[in-house]
Amino acid sequence: MQKSALIKAMGVAFAAVAITACSSNSVDEGDALTTAQPVVVEEPTKKVEQVTLSAEELQAQADAQLREMTVFYFDFDESTIKNEAKAALTAHAKYLDANASAKVTLEGHADERGTPEYNMALGERRAVAVRRFLMANGADASQISVVSFGEEKPAAMGHTESSWAKNRRVEIKYTAK
Amino acid sequence: MVIRSFFMILVLMLSSVSRAELVIEVTQGKQSAIPIAIVPFSWEGTEALPEDISGIVNNDLGSSGYFRALDRGLMITYPDNPDDMVFADWRNLKQDFVVVGRVTVAPEGGYAVEFHVMDVHNRIEMLHHRVKGAENQLRDISHYISDYIFKRLTGIPGVFSTKLVYVTTNPERTRFNLSFADADGAREQLIFRSDAPVLSPAWSPDGRYVAYVSFENGHSEIFFQELATGTRTKVVSFDGSNSAPAFSPDGKKLAFVHSTLGNPEIYVMDLASRKVTQVTDHYAIDTEPQWMNDNRHIMFTSSRAGGPQIYKLDTQTGSVQRQTFEGRYNARPRLTDDNSKMVFVTGGGDRFHIAVQDLETRRVRVLTSNTALDESPSVAPNGSMIIYATTENDRNILAAVSVDGEAQFRLPSRFGDVREPAWSPIMN
Numbered sequence: 105m106q107k108s109a110l111i112k113a114m115g116v117a118f119a120a121v122a123i124t125a126c127s128s129n130s131v132d133e134g135d136a137l138t139t140a141q142p143v144v145v146e147e148p149t150k151k152v153e154q155v156t157l158s159a160e161e162l163q164a165q166a167d168a169q170l171r172e173m174t175v176f177y178f179d180f181d182e183s184t185i186k187n188e189a190k191a192a193l194t195a196h197a198k199y200l201d202a203n204a205s206a207k208v209t210l211e212g213h214a215d216e217r218g219t220p221e222y223n224m225a226l227g228e229r230r231a232v233a234v235r236r237f238l239m240a241n242g243a244d245a246s247q248i249s250v251v252s253f254g255e256e257k258p259a260a261m262g263h264t265e266s267s268w269a270k271n272r273r274v275e276i277k278y279t280a281k
Numbered sequence: 282m283v284i285r286s287f288f289m290i291l292v293l294m295l296s297s298v299s300r301a302e303l304v305i306e307v308t309q310g311k312q313s314a315i316p317i318a319i320v321p322f323s324w325e326g327t328e329a330l331p332e333d334i335s336g337i338v339n340n341d342l343g344s345s346g347y348f349r350a351l352d353r354g355l356m357i358t359y360p361d362n363p364d365d366m367v368f369a370d371w372r373n374l375k376q377d378f379v380v381v382g383r384v385t386v387a388p389e390g391g392y393a394v395e396f397h398v399m400d401v402h403n404r405i406e407m408l409h410h411r412v413k414g415a416e417n418q419l420r421d422i423s424h425y426i427s428d429y430i431f432k433r434l435t436g437i438p439g440v441f442s443t444k445l446v447y448v449t450t451n452p453e454r455t456r457f458n459l460s461f462a463d464a465d466g467a468r469e470q471l472i473f474r475s476d477a478p479v480l481s482p483a484w485s486p487d488g489r490y491v492a493y494v495s496f497e498n499g500h501s502e503i504f505f506q507e508l509a510t511g512t513r514t515k516v517v518s519f520d521g522s523n524s525a526p527a528f529s530p531d532g533k534k535l536a537f538v539h540s541t542l543g544n545p546e547i548y549v550m551d552l553a554s555r556k557v558t559q560v561t562d563h564y565a566i567d568t569e570p571q572w573m574n575d576n577r578h579i580m581f582t583s584s585r586a587g588g589p590q591i592y593k594l595d596t597q598t599g600s601v602q603r604q605t606f607e608g609r610y611n612a613r614p615r616l617t618d619d620n621s622k623m624v625f626v627t628g629g630g631d632r633f634h635i636a637v638q639d640l641e642t643r644r645v646r647v648l649t650s651n652t653a654l655d656e657s658p659s660v661a662p663n664g665s666m667i668i669y670a671t672t673e674n675d676r677n678i679l680a681a682v683s684v685d686g687e688a689q690f691r692l693p694s695r696f697g698d699v700r701e702p703a704w705s706p707i708m709n
Contacts, residue, residue, distance in 0.1 A: 217631065218589070218628075219589075219612045220657060220701065221613065222584075222612050224501070225566040225568050225584075232543030251501075253496070254480075256496075261675070264631075
């Protein structure tokens with residue numbers, strides 16, 4: 105689910121790059137492809153501006169799709185954000201930056217291994233790591249609340265690594281759009 | 282007559298077992314378990330007794346690990362007084378002790394139970410005692426008799442009259458019930474019900490209150506609830522997370538964990554003045570405080586060395602000493618009442634077990650091996666047993682192990698998952 109959203113988003117980003125590439129010679133295609141950053145086109149003529157606008161729209165769509173990813177996973181006893189989470193988290197941060205009234209709650213969780221209270225602390229550390237990332241990318245502290253449920257609210261009920269991997273997570277929940 | 286009342290008792294015993302939410306099953310008894318026969322107590326009344334007193338005593342002693350209780354069906358005779366005892370019969374059945382007794386209506390109302398503990402090898406009466414109580418106290422009387430016999434025969438105070446508090450929940454984790462029950466699982470009573478997580482129950486030293494963490498208002502807060510009245514008080518509700526309550530043994534202070542933005546620290550609240558003092562200060566996780574008997578030192582879990590390990594804090598000087606060194610994950614310290622031993626969770630990977638450390642020699646022994654994913658150990662107030670939560674066949678159950686590791690028990694719930702047990706103090 106998250107993977108396919110990411111692939112879709114990358115596809116849209118790719119299309120945006122392809123269209124802007126047609127209208128501008130200065131775009132480094134390879135770089136744009138790997139980072140999926142918005143492409144800035146300078147000195148727009150009237151004709152080109154129209155294309156640029158739609159590129160922004162496409163980028164907005166790509167970001168919206170990236171924001172469909174709201175659950176981010178962690179390794180055991182770790183609160184380090186994984187690389188694959190960063191594009192989507194950046195999209196959430198941009199949205200919060202652009203929409204001052206938007207607010208999120210970051211729910212931190214742990215898998216069932218270890219002790220419930222230590223896992224409460226671990227879940228909080230994970231949520232705070234996400235908070236720090238969002239703030240570094242434009243979100244304001246006042247837009248973010250953090251709560252840890254420790255191991256009390258697993259997403260998957262099993263008792264093997266496949267379930268545990270789904271339970272070591274932070275969920276972004278929008279409380280205001 | 283005796284046979285008829287025995288059948289009555291059997292029926293009663295079955296019905297009382299089916300009422301219990303948690304049922305203790307001994308998975309491994311002590312090697313040194315003492316063979317004892319609890320002969321069904323006679324009852325001369327025409328109506329059946331509401332509780333099977335000798336059946337409860339039989340279950341208490343048999344499930345303690347210290348005794349091996351003889352199956353009633355194997356008994357040859359059912360004496361109810363020392364004069365009817367044929368010692369040779371019990372010697373043939375390889376019993377060390379026989380308990381006989383009778384229940385009568387007390388002249389002043391209620392019931393009277395008179396019982397005798399017979400020493401089979403020396404062919405003598407070891408002790409003789411009489412207990413009285415109202416109809417609604419028959420279970421209490423039974424546990425009192427169990428405690429009395431246990432103390433006399435083992436030298437250790439019995440904990441059959443104590444209570445357990447625990448959380449039951451459904452697999453989807455959308456309902457949480459905080460309940461307490463007799464130590465044998467009977468007479469369960471609901472303390473608090475919520476759609477949001479409830480965890481970390483802790484008894485006040487007088488057994489009147491339970492402190493616990495509830496997420497009912499969207500974040501974790503600490504509540505006290507008086508068991509007799511059900512009155513709830515919100516005690517700790519700072520912004521962020523508030524958790525891991527622990528009463529000091531003198532009942533004057535509450536240690537707890539408060540965290541904003543991922544840095545949990547331990548705090549102490551003076552309960553009379555509600556004044557709060559921060560007692561740890563480290564960027565690592567500091568949590569799971571447990572007081573020592575001097576009301577001054579606190580054992581706690583900290584990740585200051587990377588992974589979780591257990592440390593001892595002097596709340597007056599702030600000095601911190603590391604206690605555990607073996608293994609990558611050691612957490613959630615609990616102490617025996619005499620503070621001679623520390624019980625905690627140890628593990629890594631997909632195996633977490635209950636371990637005990639002798640605080641004088643520092644030697645560590647892992648006590649559980651049949652269960653994995655063990656957590657939340659709580660020590661019985663006589664220091665003999667540890668109850669803990671574990672996972673079995675995709676369900677959370679409670680299990681228990683003796684502090685010497687010899688006896689093991691499970692207490693599966695008939696419904697859903699059961700977690701977070703806490704053993705009460707001995708209540709008088």
